[in-house]
Amino acid sequence: MKTSLLQVEGLTVRFGGLTALSNLDFKLGEGDLLGLIGPNGSGKTTCFNAITGLYKKNSGSVLLRNKEITHSSPQNIYRNGITRTFQRLRLAIGLSVFDNLVIGDAMHLNTSIYFNVFRRSNLRADIKNRLEQAEEILAFFNPKLIDNIYQPIGKLSMIDRRRIEVCRALISKPSVLLLDEPSAGMTHEETRDFMTDLMEIKIKTPKLGVILIEHEMNVIERVTDRCIVLSYGKKIAEGDYRDVSTNKDVRAAYLGED
Ligand SMILES: Nc1ncnc2c1ncn2[C@@H]1O[C@H](COP(=O)(O)OP(=O)(O)O)[C@@H](O)[C@H]1O
Ligand SMILES: [Mg+2]
Structure with a gap:
């Protein structure tokens, strides 16, 4: 079973x-x-x-x-x-692949006060971690996506946008x-x-x-x-x-x- x-x-x-x-x-x-x-x-x-x-x-x-x-x-x-993708893509077209992956995950965390008061000193480390996480998930889904990590979503083909949306859903494991x-x-x-x-x-x-x-x-x-x-x-x-x-x-x- x-x-x-x-x-x-x-x-x-x-x-x-x-x-x-x-x-x-x-x-x-x-x-x-x-x-x-x-x-x-x-x-x-x-x-x-x-x-x-x-x-x-x-x-x-x-x-x-x-x-x-x-x-x-x-x-x-x-x-x-439980994570999902949407029938109509919900990616920020003008932002990069990396930004979209990070925002997707951060959106679900309660960052405001906690982040500002306690974690500002960790910001640099946090960004580095998130970059590693983003690269890891792109490599996992399809290594070719890493070349586009700083490209705006608007420059990607439809299939790559869909792939990024799935990566965003998978980033939280x-x-x-x-x-x-x-x-x-x-x-x-x-x-x-x-x-x-x-x-x-x-x-x-x-x-x-x-x-x-x-x-x-x-x-x-x-x-x-x-x-x-x-x-x-x-x-x-x-x-x-x-x-x-x-x-x-x-x-x-x-x-x-x-
Ligand atoms: N937020 C909403 N307010 C009012 N009606 C809704 C809403 N969401 C979906 N519906 C209605 O519920 C039914 C099922 O919609 P939906 O789940 O989107 O269908 P599907 O995804 O199978 O095409 C439809 O009649 C739709 O108009
Ligand atoms: Mg539907």
């Missing part, structure tokens, strides 16, 4: 009269790569926002390594080991990584290369649990071990790609969209 990382039970999120996520249950174990699929508006991003504490849950619970984090703050959830449509805005070729990198990450960090939201079904087929299908906020199927892709409810949900 695999060690449980994430356990979601009865998760429900409503916006006024709309139930964006309805009584969702699933588990993620160490090393799992779980696909989260479903038509537009079916609740995939809402699921990530609820798990990471950005959205309030109307009911249900989220456990990380059997510890309840349902009502924890986004900062605490981040510190406890999370146990759960949530990827929200990383292939959005990438060509087929870039998507293929990106997924190859992702598979490398999985090999190098075999315990990392990943949930991937993705609309390209061939990607889901190639990289996931299991997937969950949402339709109107409800889970309508779960299983390996072959099972869910032939499931009649799933076909109906997708046909309805087209």
